Amino acid sequence: MSLRIPNVLSIAGVDPSGGAGLLADIKTFSALGAYGCGVVAALTAQNTQAVAGVHVPPVAFLRQQLDTLFADVPLQAVKIGMLGGAEVVATVADVLAREAQRNVVLDPVMVAKSGDHLLARSAIAMLREALFPQAFMITPNLPEAAVLLEQGAPETVREMYRAAERLRELLPTSDQRWVLLKGGHLPGSELTDLLFDGDRMIELHSRRQDTKNTHGTGCALSSAIAALLPQRGDQLHPVEAAVRDAHRWLAQAIATSGQLAVGHGHGPVHHLNALWRTP
Template sequence: MITDKTLSTPIALTIAGSDSGGGAGIQADLKTFSALGAYGCSVITALTAQNTRGVQGIFDVDPAFIKQQLDSVLSDLDVKAVKVGMLSQPEVIETVAERIEHYQVKRLVVDPVMVATSGDALLQQDAIQTLKEVLIPKASLITPNLPEAAVLLGQDKPESTQQMLDMIEPLLKLGAKAVLLKGGHLTGNQIERGKAVDFYHDGQSLHRLESPWTETGNTHGTGCTLSSAITALIAQGFSMGEAVQGGKEYIAAAIAKADDLNIGQGQGPVHHFYRNW
């Protein structure tokens, strides 16, 4: 017999920066959690003055207050999965990693956000090494796009799926249990047969994930949305492989429906609520 006490609310936490334009960051994460059936809570690491045209300013939150937010949430809420996005300073990364360790977070998705869709830098150069050393080794999954993977490995951005494949093993050696390398930055003749191709390695075997390629300029927040979708599904008890596949399907549909929205004068967001509106 199912009673109120045996029902468990799937709670997902996002630790990331705020996007005042609503298309990426904390705002995209919370929309995605809600769209996929998880209760979303948040720890804000930075404020951005941002819209569809770009990032006009970044205001970093003090690490001590980030710690306070983390303690408030994790000491009270039964968080099932955590997603980490924009952490712009070494001190912030260290604070988040220490609290993740303290609260023994078991399901951690790290989206190594370094550059906005507009091309604006979101991660300080001296924070990259800290990210690699103290946070990525704690991750259940990392979800870099091609420019981010190139920065993490000190390589040129791959221009083919074969070059993507060559990155998988070095990315795994950074210490995460699994890697999802996103191929959305391939363009033109680099795209295979009109497919958006990602590669997922679960630590044991490699999986090729495909979805139809959608031509649209409204791709703001795609990375945040995908990593949040995976986190929301993990929070509900899906395996990592199931969550990655479900997240891939969700972001593909959200991109396909992005042009149904008319938001801003630059790169608009994906359609998080395409199922509901």
């Protein structure tokens, strides 16, 4: 049975300000025509300025959330965000392997926009070894790529090419898997992301927007891709189409972020700008 509206799951942390994490992912799914499900992997005390605290629920309850959901709801895609610790990573990887879940988009969240660390260093090796084999796509930014590759962050687009190639080597080679390396940390008015499957290296360009409302942009982009992957199967290049459409959607969400007034730090993007009436 084909479903017109895909069910998409976010496994992530909760940001009470709603700009990032699970709450932002659900908004993104809704904005892009997917039905959002959510499993809480971590709780944060957080606003637009800082992360004051992190609490990781017992992994037994995390597994119960996942098992209960998978037992009932067919899922067409999964987005993974903040996981917090090595045991959490291992539990999520185990369940996804058991379910043979496709369209898993892994955003290796390590540091918040405020600079606060969101992933224990002990979990990074587990992320590479246990969760990467379950991922259809990984979406690191440049500092995250540096941590994953244990090297300095790329400082040019040319260096990004080599980093994308090395990141792809961390994924299984037996079937199609993708790396989306986000270049937003490079200076300049033009942003370049690289989409790479081990064969095709696709440059995605956009203009940098003059705004401080960039809280949760990585969460929004990865969840947008997860929402769109099941809906772009009829395209000639479905993965590229999903990523390009996700980029366009995020650019508009950033451009309209000034319509919101949330906090005094890095504000959120406007996930639902196309659905809400504005004054």
